[in-house]
Amino acid sequence: xxxxxxxxxxxxxxxxxxxxxxxxxxWSATENVGWKxxxxxxxxxxxxxxxxRVFLTQAVGTRRTVVCFARADGxxxxxxxxxxxxxxxxxxxxxxxxxxxVTDGERVIAWFGSAGVSCFxxxxxxxxxxxxxxxxxxxxxxxxPVLHGDLCILNFGxxxxxxxxxxxKKSGKEAWRFDVPAPDTMEGPGAQQK
Numbered sequence: 001x002x003x004x005x006x007x008x009x010x011x012x013x014x015x016x017x018x019x020x021x022x023x024x025x026x027w028s029a030t031e032n033v034g035w036k037x038x039x040x041x042x043x044x045x046x047x048x049x050x051x052x053r054v055f056l057t058q059a060v061g062t063r064r065t066v067v068c069f070a071r072a073d074g075x076x077x078x079x080x081x082x083x084x085x086x087x088x089x090x091x092x093x094x095x096x097x098x099x100x101x102v103t104d105g106e107r108v109i110a111w112f113g114s115a116g117v118s119c120f121x122x123x124x125x126x127x128x129x130x131x132x133x134x135x136x137x138x139x140x141x142x143x144x145p146v147l148h149g150d151l152c153i154l155n156f157g158x159x160x161x162x163x164x165x166x167x168x169k170k171s172g173k174e175a176w177r178f179d180v181p182a183p184d185t186m187e188g189p190g191a192q193q194k
Contacts, residue, residue, distance in 0.1 A: 004019065005105070007102060026186065031173055034074075035124070039067075040058070041095055042095050043101055044142065045100045045151035048100060052072065053069070053122060054074075056101065056104065060079070062084055064084050064113070064115040066083045066101050066118070067079045067106075070123070078169075082116065084115035088140065090137075090138075090140025106145055107170075108121075108147050109152050113135040132154075147169060153166045160182070163179045
């Protein structure tokens with residue numbers, strides 16, 4: 001039996017819960033493993049699954065990519081994404097491309113920090129790319145986009161430039177943006193005192 005789609009970080013409902021039953025409770029390097037594949041570099045993103053495809057983000061040198069694997073056997077079907085040669089600050093445990101991609105079954109969208117947001121079809125063709133400007137923080141970045149209706153919503157941060165942004169999932173056009181106030185300008189219970 002094949003499990004249901006897992007289209008985003010933390011699953012179809014964003015809660016990390018699966019409706020699947022009779023799942024294995026033990027794994028090893030060989031036990032209950034259908035296949036495995038070596039990745040060219042380390043990474044923190046989690047895979048998402050739609051029908052016969054598995055997607056994850058992966059930095060490869062200066063490239064920031066989405067990688068598509070065949071669900072049946074782990075064969076790499078394609079790897080696409082922008083080149084980003086400017087150094088980005090990050091924590092040693094948080095490599096680039098740490099955010100997971102998201103899919104609606106037609107397109108897959110990923111955020112690559114300063115390298116922007118990219119959208120691909122299931123054959124690896126880039127449908128759109130949006131430059132949201134530089135992202136800079138000592139911990140790097142790791143937000144995963146979320147789909148809601150026709151919008152792709154992203155938490156751009158942390159850092160001095162932090163905001164929530166909604167992009168049209170079909171065109172990449174910005175629908176709205178909410179700038180997160182800097183800590184020293186916030187009022188209320190979460191405000192820092194000077």
